[in-house]
Amino acid sequence: MHVLILGAGFSGSAIGRAFLPKARSVTGTTRSQDKLGVLQAMGMDGLLYDGAVVSPELAAVMRKATHLVQSIAPGKDGDPIMRAGMPPLEHLMPNLQWAAYLSTVGVYGDHGGAWVTEEALLDPVSARSTERVAAERAWLSSGEEHGLPVAVLRLSGIYGPGRNAFRNLEAGTARRLVKANQVFNRIRVEDIASAALLLVERKTGGIFNVTDNEPAPPQDVVAEAARLMGIEAPPEIPFETADLSPMARSFYGENKRVSNAKLRGIGFDFRFPDYRISLAELWTSGLWRG
Incomplete structure (x- = not known):
């Protein structure tokens, strides 16, 4: 082809x-x-x-x-x-x-x-x-x-090699924004x-x-990456008082859990079915740097 x-x-x-x-x-x-x-x-x-x-x-x-x-x-x-x-x-x-x-x-x-x-x-x-x-x-x-x-x-x-929570933590740009009941797929x-x-x-x-199997609060992903790095996670910031661009704030205006059942139903097997498995592999392999 x-x-x-x-x-x-x-x-x-x-x-x-x-x-x-x-x-x-x-x-x-x-x-x-x-x-x-x-x-x-x-x-x-x-x-x-x-x-x-x-x-x-x-x-x-x-x-x-x-x-x-x-x-x-x-x-x-x-x-x-x-x-x-x-x-x-x-x-x-x-x-x-x-x-x-x-x-x-x-x-x-x-x-x-x-x-x-x-x-x-x-x-x-x-x-x-x-x-x-x-x-x-x-x-x-x-x-x-x-x-x-x-x-x-x-x-x-x-996300993946070179674009992930580890890179954000290393750069000092990672934030743990908390909005009640908010989840994202990745x-x-x-x-x-x-x-x-x-x-x-x-x-x-x-x-x-x-999309992966586990919609999750975004602050949990940052916390897990920090745990794997052996560093303290950034403090939680209430979404309502966070300084965000209009585009960033718009992402939090959408809250849903997206199903991947149709893709799995035709036989697709996710190599990285949730963020924990994926972050662990990125960290242990060193691929997080890209």
Whole structure:
């Protein structure tokens, strides 16, 4: 297979690495000239793409691609591939056999701490999540129109090597914000990659929550990381009096427990099913530094 990762950032590059042993080629795009060398060091081909102008080089890769992962966030004009004025998908990628769109559990909005599945009401709170809903629908509709398996991966809070509570504690930026009954789901980046690979191997489309087994209060995750490091955890800070940016505060306006039963039901086995197992592995392996 020839794989194209549009937006080979933290999650996209992890997926690309997982696909490398099974693919004839893996190409990832980035907005940064400096990151091209990083992608190449991982074994991928790298191309510049700002989400707007498709270069002749990228157009050639698109025509060859059999498998696509779209990881670029939509904007006000919509998804970069699905927006008005772009050539139809079948013209851009005539050999496409499977596609994935990386979305977010933010599309569910606030459910008052209740469990949600892929069938739950979508009631996004933020503009960015509203844009995600529109992009999801565009990709799913295109898949139905062309008989193409399109997998929408709704991701929870992503962390892993180089991006985790240990790094925040080391940098002195970790905080233990406490809001009554607030929980979040999270997911190790390697499990995102493994889930995408399973869906490719099974040629499966549809909507899947890609999230760990245990929604948990965010302050508990910081405390567990501090315990593993053998340092004192930062003091608890009441959410109501915390100095937060509007974006950070908006995250706490959504409270839900996201179920991964559908993904487990097709045979996916999480390597990192909860934050305790994951943090312990990051710490003992030294991978937390990235």
